[in-house]
Amino acid sequence: MPPIPSVRVFGVPPAQARGLCTYLAQDAHLLEGSISTNLTLMSGATPELLTAALRATELDRWIATLPMGLQTLLPPGGKTLSGGQRQWIALTAAIASQRPIVLLDEATAHLDRARREQLRLESLFANRTVVMVSHES
Numbered sequence: 001m002p003p004i005p006s007v008r009v010f011g012v013p014p015a016q017a018r019g020l021c022t023y024l025a026q027d028a029h030l031l032e033g034s035i036s037t038n039l040t041l042m043s044g045a046t047p048e049l050l051t052a053a054l055r056a057t058e059l060d061r062w063i064a065t066l067p068m069g070l071q072t073l074l075p076p077g078g079k080t081l082s083g084g085q086r087q088w089i090a091l092t093a094a095i096a097s098q099r100p101i102v103l104l105d106e107a108t109a110h111l112d113r114a115r116r117e118q119l120r121l122e123s124l125f126a127n128r129t130v131v132m133v134s135h136e137s
Contacts, residue, residue, distance in 0.1 A: 023105070
């Protein structure tokens with residue numbers, strides 16, 4: 001009997017590959033707490049990687065306009081923010097995560113046209129495997 005083929009994701013079985021992936025849903029959900037806490041929990045990144053991601057997405061410019069900056073508190077789900085702002089925060093966290101596999105489901109759907117054009121996803125996720133679902137042409 002021939003050997004049973006096995007599937008590997010970056011050299012590990014699929015059950016162990018979860019930590020290699022980051023997923024950005026169309027409707028980003030934020031937790032109650034500060035923007036900083038949300039970014040840290042979503043990304044697992046070091047402060048240095050978060051700072052670099054904030055600059056890369058230019059989220060740092062918007063954060064600088066908030067009276068409490070990164071310590072701005074959000075209600076459950078981040079409901080005081082627009083869908084675009086929630087998605088912008090989640091996208092920044094996905095970039096900071098440095099995980100080699102990125103799954104994007106309509107990752108820029110709630111961003112305004114100018115922001116979508118400003119963000120070059122292909123450069124933000126350089127050297128990673130990216131699976132992107134989008135209805136945009």
